[in-house]
Amino acid sequence: MRKRKVSLQTKILGLVLLLSFLIIGALSGYFMVLEQRQIEQQEGRLALNIAKTVAAMPAVVRAFQSKDPSKTIQPLAEKIRKETGAEFIVVGNREGIRYSHPLPGRIGKKMVGGDNERAILKGESYISSAKGSLGPSLRGKTPVRDRDGNIIGIVSVGFMLSDVNRQTNIHMMKVAGVALLAFFGAIIGSVLLARDIRKDTMGLEPFEIASLYKEKRAILHAVKEGIIAVDREGFVTTMNQPAKKMLHIDGSVRRTKIDKLIPASIFYAVLKSGKPQKDREMVWKDRTLIVNSTPILNERGKVQGAVASFRDRSEIERMANTLSEVRQYSEDLRAQSHEYANKLHVLSGLLQLGAYEDAIEFIREETASLKNQHARVFEKIKDMKVQAVLLGKLGKASEKKIHFDIDPNSSLERLPKQIDVMRLIVMLGNLLDNAFEAAGKTDHPTVLFFATDMGDDIVFEISDNGPGMEEAVLAHIFERGFSTKTKETNRGFGLSNAAHAVSELGGFIEVHSHPGEGTVFTVYLPKREGVDS
Secondary structure, eight states, X not given: OOOOOOOHHHHHHHHHHHHHHHHHHHHHHHHHHHHHHHHHHHHXXXXXXHHHHHHTOHHHHHHTTSSOHHHHHHHHHHHHHHHHTOSEEEEEETTOBBSOOSSGGGTTSBOOSSOOHHHHHHOOOEEXXXXXXXEEEEXXXXXXXXXXXXXXXXXXXXXXXXXXXXXXXHHHHHHHHXXXXXXXXXXXXXXXXXXXXXXXXXXXXXXXXXXXHHHHHHHHXXXXXXXXXXXXXXXXXXXOHHHHHHTTOOSOOTTOBGGGXXXXXXXXXXXXXXXXXXXXXXXXXXXXXXXXXXEEEXXXXXXXXXXXXXXXXXXXXXXXXXXXXXXXXXXXXXXXXXXXXXXXXXXXXXXXXXXXXXXXXXXXXXXXXXXXHHHHHHHHBXXXXXXXXXXXXXXXXXXXXXXXXEOTTOBBOOOOTXXXXXXHHHHHHHHXXXXXXXXXXXXXXXXXXXXXXXXXXXXXXXXXOSOOOOHHHHTTTTSTTOOSSOOOTTOSOHHHHHHHHHHHTTOEEXXXXXXTSOEEEEEEEESSTTXXX
8 A cells, every 4th residue: 555645734834833832831831930939039038128127127126125015016017017918027036926916816926837946046037938827928037136136036027828829820821821822823833834835845745856856957967058057146056967078077066156167257147137148158268158048036036046058169159250350350451451542542643743742751751650650569569469450450540530559658578378369359359449439529539559468467458538438328338239329230249249358368347437538448367377357
């Protein structure tokens, strides 16, 4: 016969109720005992304080020297008893003969209880519990002393134990009521907890969850795409074998921070925005990966993690890079050829007009200008990749009538091998094009390029004298598709691509801009591979 499985909700409900019953019961018993002791101590201290007050009264002490002490002491003791609510105030001599009692008929008789010795013989003040003539009581006893300090009698003040117990029972009933309310609260809480857990598990029982987990593992390792899941803090929760193979990762990476394994900007963008990232490129070692990431949302729509899939697109990326490089150089050469064609037309016109001296002067000016530009590039910039980009942009700037200059303080040696040429072209090309476009809006457009490799970072700085940008605009300039110009197709990707290239190279960009004061882009790239700027 198949064993019937108890539901998770029933198990939780039973366990919580059992624990609640045991804990509430233990606490209630403890508080009841504690409350009883406190009441007894409180009543005992009250009785002792009353006894000390009566014993110290001069009228009581003087009465002991009179022929009939009870005549003075009895009415005084009864008055105090009624005011304080004590059950009895008994004053007696050293032999225990009463001078006062709530029942006048017992005055003159010996005190009952057998607990006077400590007060009469040792002079102590104390609390005791004994059975007297009125029944079991809680008593405060203290000696009566004359002016010389000699013990001449005793004062006993008491409260009936039945009254103390009655008061204790009232407090215990309150504790029991609170305990009962707490237990009913525990019942309601356990029911709600069980329902909430069942809701969190989507109504699935543990064995069903285990089965789904096994299925998920099988699916993760069956697909060819790499899959990584992280929680909202960026810790890896799942990584399948294809992902480990693509990213050259060995061993378990569970609960490892994702940014310790790969560039994690895509994951953090999804975790922050709660929006999917589609077909984003990520360069990792010798591979180019196409990444699609999506947030993991809870039932309230809050982001609780992200999952990303990886596809290896290294070959396609290399072809696209080659095409992009050719297209970039082609565009810059077209600009140069167009500029030279214009200058040749001017020279041809001067020769046809017979203005030979003007023609010679024109040639000298152009030659000097080119020598100055090229000398600055080759003298200050030693890296051929950066030289090629700058020479192309010099032609483009000349065509657009933009004064483009290399800062004389520049000093750049050959770049490290890990700086990919395509990322460099994308970064510098887009930043320079953006500067040209911004400077072109002014009457005297000027763009200045600075580069240095002094220190731990390689620094590129591109400044323009364009109209500048508001602080609100600066916060969005690197967002894909954002543009300060009118909405047109293929706008708003240059700076986004540049920022992405810088990120892939392990660096970062700073922007400083104010309306009417131009814009400065500063790029920091680490010299050593694997070192963050």
